[in-house]
Amino acid sequence: MIKEENFPIIFTKVTEKDIDDIVIIENESFQYPWKRETFESELTNTFSRFFIARKNKDPAGFIIYWDIPYEIHLINIAVRPKYRRMGTGAMLLGEMINYAEMNSKQLITLEVRVSNKGAITFYRKFGFREVYIREKYYVDNDEDAIVMERYI
Ligand SMILES: CC(C)(COP(=O)(O)OP(=O)(O)OC[C@H]1O[C@@H](n2cnc3c(N)ncnc32)[C@H](O)[C@@H]1OP(=O)(O)O)[C@@H](O)C(=O)NCCC(=O)NCCS
Known part of the structure; x- marks a missing residue:
């Protein structure tokens, strides 16, 4: 029998039925969490790519990034505290970097709080x-x- 701790992390595109879980991840991850409506609006944003990791x-965890001309912009990424330092963030970021490479983007940009060492x-x-x-x-x-930026 496979032990539960050995189940892999899998990620899928976010749909409306995932939003309750996204809000859980967000609230555990940030001192100033985004509202539910902000995530819902990303579902109808045609240039947004939004994945949940389970x-x-x-x-x-989850990641949201925007596919805009020449560039990818990271909008939000979070991993619940109990799943940190296990490679989940790396997987999510890796998906974005891979997408940027596959779609001939030149640059990935993001903003991060100066205190978020x-x-x-x-x-x-x-x-x-x-x-x-x-x-x-x-x-x-x-x-x-x-x-911050990373050239492709
Ligand atoms: C930042 C965040 C997404 C990283 O997710 P994660 O799943 O823990 O990241 P990973 O396990 O893939 O880490 C990969 C590597 O990044 C580095 N790293 C990740 N978190 C780190 C931390 N808190 N301090 C120092 N290095 C860190 C390490 O080198 C790590 O490799 P290691 O564990 O083998 O040393 C997570 O800490 C988080 O959700 N933070 C709160 C939300 C947040 O600040 N989001 C960013 C908003 S701009």
Whole structure:
């Protein structure tokens, strides 16, 4: 019999029935979580790609990125605390990088809070570099964003 801890992480495109689980992941992951409606609007956004990762049906993480001309823009990525440092974020980010390569994109960009040292280290590990600061980008606490980019 296969043990539950050995079930692989699988990811699928997000549909309306996944939104409750996306909200669970978001609320466990951020001090200032997005509202449910923000995720719902991504479902009808034609240039948005939105995936959920599950381990044995349990929601583990998600990624949203936008396919825009010449570029991919990472909108949000999160992994629930209990599933961190197991490679789930790497799988989700890897899907995005692979998509960028397969679709002849030149660049991937993202914003990250200056205080989010863990995420900055994570992005650096996958070849992203800090390019500039957007002052007071986050309206919830007036925090600055670091813009990071990775050329394909
Ligand atoms: C950032 C995040 C998505 C990473 O997800 P994850 O599944 O834990 O990442 P992985 O297990 O794939 O990590 C891959 C590598 O990235 C680096 N890394 C990941 N998280 C890190 C952290 N907190 N501190 C330092 N390095 C980290 C490590 O090198 C890690 O490899 P290792 O575990 O073998 O050392 C997750 O920490 C998270 O959801 N954070 C809260 C939400 C968030 O800040 N999102 C980003 C918004 S811009």
